Amino acid sequence: MKNKLFFVTLIFFFFSFLLSAQNTIVENFETGLPTSAPSSETSVSLSTGMWKIKGVYAKSDNGSIRLAMNADGYAITPPIDKPVSVSFKHRGSGSGKVLTVQKSIDNGSSWTTIGTATVSSSSTYNTANISINEQGTKGVLLKFICGSSTIYIDDVTIVCSSIVDEPTIQAxxxxxxxxxxxxxxxxxxxxxxxxxxxxxxxxxxxxxxxxxxxxxxxxxxxxxxxxxxxxxxxxxxxxxxxxxxxxxxxxxxxxxxxxxxxxxxxxxxxxxxxxTVEAPSITTSVNAINFGSVKIGISSKRSFTLLAKYLTPENGTITLTSSNDFLISINSSSGFGTSLTLNYSSATLLSTTIYVQFLPSELKSYSQILSISGGNAEVQVQLIGIGSNTDAKVYFISPSGNDNAEGTFDAPWYNLQKAIDAALPGDTILVRGGTYYPTMMKDGTKTTIRINSSGTADKRITIKNYPSEFPILNFKDQPKKQGIRGVQLNGDYWHIIGLHITQAGDNAIKLEGNHNIIEKCTFSYNDDTGIQLGFGHNFSDTHPGISSNDGSYCAYNDIIDCDSYLNCDADNFGSDADGFACKMHNGKGNRFIRCRSWDNADDGWDLYETDYPVILIECWAWGSGRAENFDWVQASGSFQGNGNGIKMGGNGTGGSSKGKHEAWNCIAFNCNKTGSVKGFDQNSHGDGEKLVNCLAFGCGYDFMFEKSGTNCEYYNNVCFGNIEIASGGTDSNNAMLSTSTKAWKNNVIRGFSSSDYVSLSEDDAKAPRGADGSMPKRFARLKSGSVLVDKGLSYNVPYTDEFAFLFQPIYGLARDLGPYELQEGEISGMQIIINPKAEFNLSILSNPCKSEAMIKFSSDFSGIASLKIVALDGHVIEECYNKNVETGVEYFVSISVNNLQKGMYLCVLSIGDQTKTAKLIVAK
The missing domain is CATH 2.60.40.10 (Immunoglobulins)
Incomplete structure (x- = not known):
C-alpha cells in the first residue's frame, strides 16, 4: 500500500474523472433494445438516452448483446453536444455490406453523410472511426443506416469536445x-x-x-x-x-x-x-534587440527601422547615442560609431534602417540603452548580448526569406538546404515559424534536403525551431511513388529540433548517419514511414564492397519526443508506411524515447531485418492500419496496411533480424484491423526481446511472441486481451485477463479492468505534450486502489543517467505494473489543474508547514510568472518558479522548507506588473 495521500492529488484525479465523463459517450446496447425489429420509427430508452430506431433489434452475438440492423434499418442517437468523432465495432452476416453514418445539426430536418464502414463476416469485430467535426455545435444527431442485412454494431463511442460554451454578450x-x-x-x-x-x-x-x-x-x-x-x-x-x-x-x-x-x-x-495624436514622435520597429552569444572579437549585426512624425522645428536632426560595445550605422557594412545623426525635413523622418553591431571584448553579459531623440521626441531601444568563447555561427531561415540574402536574423534565407550547406560544427540554424515549400535541388533534380556534412562529438550542428514558433516543411510538390524523401540525413552529430515534416514523396526523414538526435519533431501525411533508420535489403547496395554492417553504420541515433501519424505509401497502398522504423541493417545503439505513433497505414514501429538491438522507452502506438483514414491516398487496388502496433523484429529478403530488442514502459493499443493484428509483435524474431512495464489492450493479440527462445524476458507488463507467449523465456509479475496456457506463468496478477485507469482513450493519448516534451498526463495512469499497484519487480528504466526525465521513483512497497507509477503521497515538482474560472491568486496549502510547502497559484492573464520566497527583511531566499503561465490553469508547486528557520516568510508571485503576496509560516 502507499504511505500517504496528498489532497492535491485527490483533486487532480477527481477533476480528471469529471473531464473524462463529460467528454465521452459510450453506448453498448446491453439493455433497452426490442427483441424484434419495429417496422416504423420507434423511440427506445438506452443507457445514453432516447434513441429512435427502425428495423433494429437486440441480438446476442459472440457473447454480448449487439444492435442488429435489417436492410434499410437505422438508429438515431439522442441529441449530442459538441461531438468530435465517433467510433464503433462492427461485423456482418456476410462480407462487403456497407453501414452509412450521417449527422444532422437541424434536429433531423436534413442529413449529411460523414462516413461509411464496410463490414466483414469474420467473427472478430472490426472498429470504425469517423470524424464528426461539430465541436462547437449543440444538439447534433447521428444516424446509422444499414445497406443490406444483417449488420451488427456495438460499443458506439462518441468523443465530445471539452470546449466551453461561447459567451453571449460581447465586450x-x-x-x-x-x-x-x-x-x-x-x-x-x-x-x-x-x-x-x-x-x-x-x-x-x-x-x-x-x-x-x-x-x-x-x-x-x-x-x-x-x-x-x-x-x-x-x-x-x-x-x-x-x-x-x-x-x-x-x-x-x-x-x-x-x-x-x-x-x-x-x-x-x-x-x-x-x-493617435498628431504630436512629435519617434517610432521604432523593436523595443529591444538581443544578440545572444557572440564570440569575443567577432562582430554580429542586427537592424531595426525607425520613423518620426510631427517633429518641431520642421527641419532638424535626430541623434542616436550608443556605446563602444554596440556600434550603430545607416550602412550595413561601414560607418559604425557610438553616435549617429539623421537629418529630417518637413517635420518628418521617413522609415530608416539602423544597423547595430555588437562586438564583445570580454566573457560577460552586456546591456546598453540606445537613446534616440530629436524634434521634441525621444525613444529608447534596449541592446543585450553575451560575450562567449565560441566561434559558432547562427543562421536564420524564414518563409519570407531569400536565398540571396545573408542568412541573418534581419535577412534570412528561405531554403533549409542553403543553411545546411553553410553550417560548420558548432553552428546553429534557427527556423522561423510558418510553412516552407522547399525549392532548392541539391542534386539538380529533387527537392530532397540532403545532409552530408557532419558535426563532432563536442560541436554538434543544430537545426532548431525559433523559440515559440512552429515551422512546417511541406513537400507537397514532390512526386509520389518515386522514392523521393523529404530529408536524407547521412551526416553525423546533427541535432534537429521542433520541425514538422509533411507530404514528402517517401520518408519524411531517412536517417543513415551516426550519433544524431531528432527531437520534438512531427511527421505526417508522408508517402512512407515518418522517420526510418537503416538502409536497404542489401547492405552492399549502399556500401559497395562491404557485405554487412559491423555496427558502425547508422548507429547511436536517438529519436526523442517525436510524433508520427497518418503516413501512407501510395505505391503499395499502405504496406510500407510505418510511424517509425529502424530496419534493414541498422547499426548499434539506436533508441526511440517518448515517441507516439498513431493512425499510420502499416505499423506503429517496424524493426524488420535489424542487425543490432533497438531500444524503445515510453513509446505509444495505436490505430495502425485503419483503411478509412487514407481515402486521400492516390493508390490503386485494395488497402494493404498490416496494422500492428510495435513490431519487434522480422525476417525478409535481406536476412533474419538480429539483436535482442527492448521495450520499456511502452504502450500498444487499439490495433484491431483484424483478429490477427498484434499490439506487441515478435514477428518471428529469433534473437530475443525484453519487455518491462508495458501495456497493451484493444488489439487482435495484445502480445504475440510465438517463437520460443531462452533469450526472451517479460516483467511487470499488463495485457487486457488475447496473448500468446511461447515457452522457454523468463517471465514474472505480469498481469493478464486471458486464461490461455500459452502465456505468462509466474506470479500472474488478475482481476483488473479499464476502471483501474484514469483514462485509456485515444483522445487523451493524443492530447498535447508538456512543454518539456513529456507525454500527456491522463492516459494510462493508474487510479488509487488499483490491483496493479505495488505488484511489480523493482526494475528501473535504463539510461536515466543520460535522460533524467525517464526516472520514475518507486512509491510504496514495489514497482507498479504497466508504464507509469502511481504517485500517491509524495508530489514533487509541479502539477496543473485546468480551471477556466481561475483568477490571479496565490495561496499556501497546509499552512503552517513543517517540511514541505504546497503553493497554489493562478492567473487570468498569460505571462512569465516569478514565484519567490522572501524573508521579512526583504531579501530573496529562493526563486522556486520562473516560467510562462497560461490563463485558465491552476499551478501547484511543492517546495522543501527544511532549510528555513521556524517563523514567518513571504511568498511573492509576480506576473507582468501585478503582484500577490501570501504568508508562509514554517513550524518546526
Missing part, C-alpha cells in the same frame, strides 16, 4: 490617455471569462480567432497587418509602439475557457476606431 471598448504613440484601451466586459484584443493600422481588421486556440506571448503579429495585443480579464491595457497621426482599428472578442477549450464570441465584434 465593448473605449480609448483614453491617447498620445502620439500609445493609448489606453478600456474594456466594458461582456459575460465571458476573458477577452482578446487585436488591432490593425489604416484598415479594418480582416481576421477572426479560432476556437480551441489560445493566443499567448502577446503582443505579436497574427497575420498581415493584424497585431494581437492582449488576452485576459484585466479592466484595461495600454497599447504602445503606435505611430502618430494614424488611424487604428481595434477589435475585441469575448471568450470562455482556456487553452484548447477556449471558445470565442465572433458575432458581433466589439470595435473601436481611434486616431
Amino acid at each position: 465593448s471598448i473605449s480609448a483614453s490617455e491617447i498620445t502620439a504613440t500609445s493609448m489606453k484601451i478600456n474594456f466594458n466586459k461582456g459575460n465571458g471569462g476573458g477577452r482578446l484584443l487585436v488591432y490593425s493600422k489604416g484598415e479594418e481588421v480582416n481576421w477572426l480567432p479560432e476556437d480551441g486556440t489560445a493566443y499567448t506571448n502577446l503582443p505579436k503579429v497574427l497575420t498581415d497587418n493584424v497585431i494581437g495585443v492582449y488576452s485576459g480579464n484585466a479592466d484595461f491595457v495600454t497599447v504602445t509602439g503606435l505611430e502618430a497621426g494614424e488611424t487604428y482599428y481595434f477589435y475585441v472578442f469575448e471568450y470562455n475557457g482556456a487553452n484548447d477549450a477556449i471558445n470565442y464570441l465572433t458575432q458581433p465584434v466589439g470595435k473601436l476606431t481611434q486616431r
Whole structure:
C-alpha cells in the first residue's frame, strides 16, 4: 500500500474523472433494445438516452448483446453536444455490406453523410472511426443506416469536445490617455471569462480567432497587418509602439475557457476606431534587440527601422547615442560609431534602417540603452548580448526569406538546404515559424534536403525551431511513388529540433548517419514511414564492397519526443508506411524515447531485418492500419496496411533480424484491423526481446511472441486481451485477463479492468505534450486502489543517467505494473489543474508547514510568472518558479522548507506588473 495521500492529488484525479465523463459517450446496447425489429420509427430508452430506431433489434452475438440492423434499418442517437468523432465495432452476416453514418445539426430536418464502414463476416469485430467535426455545435444527431442485412454494431463511442460554451454578450471598448504613440484601451466586459484584443493600422481588421486556440506571448503579429495585443480579464491595457497621426482599428472578442477549450464570441465584434495624436514622435520597429552569444572579437549585426512624425522645428536632426560595445550605422557594412545623426525635413523622418553591431571584448553579459531623440521626441531601444568563447555561427531561415540574402536574423534565407550547406560544427540554424515549400535541388533534380556534412562529438550542428514558433516543411510538390524523401540525413552529430515534416514523396526523414538526435519533431501525411533508420535489403547496395554492417553504420541515433501519424505509401497502398522504423541493417545503439505513433497505414514501429538491438522507452502506438483514414491516398487496388502496433523484429529478403530488442514502459493499443493484428509483435524474431512495464489492450493479440527462445524476458507488463507467449523465456509479475496456457506463468496478477485507469482513450493519448516534451498526463495512469499497484519487480528504466526525465521513483512497497507509477503521497515538482474560472491568486496549502510547502497559484492573464520566497527583511531566499503561465490553469508547486528557520516568510508571485503576496509560516 502507499504511505500517504496528498489532497492535491485527490483533486487532480477527481477533476480528471469529471473531464473524462463529460467528454465521452459510450453506448453498448446491453439493455433497452426490442427483441424484434419495429417496422416504423420507434423511440427506445438506452443507457445514453432516447434513441429512435427502425428495423433494429437486440441480438446476442459472440457473447454480448449487439444492435442488429435489417436492410434499410437505422438508429438515431439522442441529441449530442459538441461531438468530435465517433467510433464503433462492427461485423456482418456476410462480407462487403456497407453501414452509412450521417449527422444532422437541424434536429433531423436534413442529413449529411460523414462516413461509411464496410463490414466483414469474420467473427472478430472490426472498429470504425469517423470524424464528426461539430465541436462547437449543440444538439447534433447521428444516424446509422444499414445497406443490406444483417449488420451488427456495438460499443458506439462518441468523443465530445471539452470546449466551453461561447459567451453571449460581447465586450465593448473605449480609448483614453491617447498620445502620439500609445493609448489606453478600456474594456466594458461582456459575460465571458476573458477577452482578446487585436488591432490593425489604416484598415479594418480582416481576421477572426479560432476556437480551441489560445493566443499567448502577446503582443505579436497574427497575420498581415493584424497585431494581437492582449488576452485576459484585466479592466484595461495600454497599447504602445503606435505611430502618430494614424488611424487604428481595434477589435475585441469575448471568450470562455482556456487553452484548447477556449471558445470565442465572433458575432458581433466589439470595435473601436481611434486616431493617435498628431504630436512629435519617434517610432521604432523593436523595443529591444538581443544578440545572444557572440564570440569575443567577432562582430554580429542586427537592424531595426525607425520613423518620426510631427517633429518641431520642421527641419532638424535626430541623434542616436550608443556605446563602444554596440556600434550603430545607416550602412550595413561601414560607418559604425557610438553616435549617429539623421537629418529630417518637413517635420518628418521617413522609415530608416539602423544597423547595430555588437562586438564583445570580454566573457560577460552586456546591456546598453540606445537613446534616440530629436524634434521634441525621444525613444529608447534596449541592446543585450553575451560575450562567449565560441566561434559558432547562427543562421536564420524564414518563409519570407531569400536565398540571396545573408542568412541573418534581419535577412534570412528561405531554403533549409542553403543553411545546411553553410553550417560548420558548432553552428546553429534557427527556423522561423510558418510553412516552407522547399525549392532548392541539391542534386539538380529533387527537392530532397540532403545532409552530408557532419558535426563532432563536442560541436554538434543544430537545426532548431525559433523559440515559440512552429515551422512546417511541406513537400507537397514532390512526386509520389518515386522514392523521393523529404530529408536524407547521412551526416553525423546533427541535432534537429521542433520541425514538422509533411507530404514528402517517401520518408519524411531517412536517417543513415551516426550519433544524431531528432527531437520534438512531427511527421505526417508522408508517402512512407515518418522517420526510418537503416538502409536497404542489401547492405552492399549502399556500401559497395562491404557485405554487412559491423555496427558502425547508422548507429547511436536517438529519436526523442517525436510524433508520427497518418503516413501512407501510395505505391503499395499502405504496406510500407510505418510511424517509425529502424530496419534493414541498422547499426548499434539506436533508441526511440517518448515517441507516439498513431493512425499510420502499416505499423506503429517496424524493426524488420535489424542487425543490432533497438531500444524503445515510453513509446505509444495505436490505430495502425485503419483503411478509412487514407481515402486521400492516390493508390490503386485494395488497402494493404498490416496494422500492428510495435513490431519487434522480422525476417525478409535481406536476412533474419538480429539483436535482442527492448521495450520499456511502452504502450500498444487499439490495433484491431483484424483478429490477427498484434499490439506487441515478435514477428518471428529469433534473437530475443525484453519487455518491462508495458501495456497493451484493444488489439487482435495484445502480445504475440510465438517463437520460443531462452533469450526472451517479460516483467511487470499488463495485457487486457488475447496473448500468446511461447515457452522457454523468463517471465514474472505480469498481469493478464486471458486464461490461455500459452502465456505468462509466474506470479500472474488478475482481476483488473479499464476502471483501474484514469483514462485509456485515444483522445487523451493524443492530447498535447508538456512543454518539456513529456507525454500527456491522463492516459494510462493508474487510479488509487488499483490491483496493479505495488505488484511489480523493482526494475528501473535504463539510461536515466543520460535522460533524467525517464526516472520514475518507486512509491510504496514495489514497482507498479504497466508504464507509469502511481504517485500517491509524495508530489514533487509541479502539477496543473485546468480551471477556466481561475483568477490571479496565490495561496499556501497546509499552512503552517513543517517540511514541505504546497503553493497554489493562478492567473487570468498569460505571462512569465516569478514565484519567490522572501524573508521579512526583504531579501530573496529562493526563486522556486520562473516560467510562462497560461490563463485558465491552476499551478501547484511543492517546495522543501527544511532549510528555513521556524517563523514567518513571504511568498511573492509576480506576473507582468501585478503582484500577490501570501504568508508562509514554517513550524518546526
